[in-house]
Amino acid sequence: GQNIDQPTEMTATEGAIVQINCTYQTSGFNGLFWYQQHAGEAPTFLSYNVLDGLEEKGRFSSFLSRSKGYSYLLLKELQMKDSASYLCAVKDSGGYQKVTFGTGTKLQVIP
């Protein structure tokens, strides 16, 4: 099975940088996703890491260390619209590669 931990809530200032951490313990690992979810809306895909290192995509970057069971999502130049929940999700290595989601980190961006 999978056990995924991420902070419940974070607050950051508009224009700043914020790092959202995710740690996981898994019986098998084949990749980690980050999703953004605004209140009352569907999760939307942000990033996918399967190898160690940093993946950069515009203002968002995601890092993975498989040996440490650790990932983070880095958001730069924060905007008010970035206020949302950020979900860390781990993909299994067996069978059909089930994806297990964490409980999400609710980020509030303040002026």
Place this chain on the structure above:
Amino acid sequence: DTGVSQDPRHKITKRGQNVTFRCDPISEHNRLYWYRQTLGQGPEFLTYFQNEAQLEKSRLLSDRFSAERPKGSFSTLEIQRTEQGDSAMYLCASSSGLNQPQHFGDGTRLSIL
């Protein structure tokens, strides 16, 4: 690409009634997933289809729940004899392959009176 479509967006029903939700995945996606999400939680996996075959079911899916994908395109999720604890957002997602991200629909919010 019109995205994943779910119907209805909201469903309010009395306890004990049966409800059915529909999901239309992105057209070229052969993998379809159902999740349930409650407030403050991440999506919880319910079941998975590859084409028309239902390959995995969560222990969360009691025998009151059934899902189908008869022609490998749209899918339905039925809940029989609904209970208060069934109140949640039911999300459908689809993907085009094992290493591809899942794309989510806007969900069906179920409220049991």
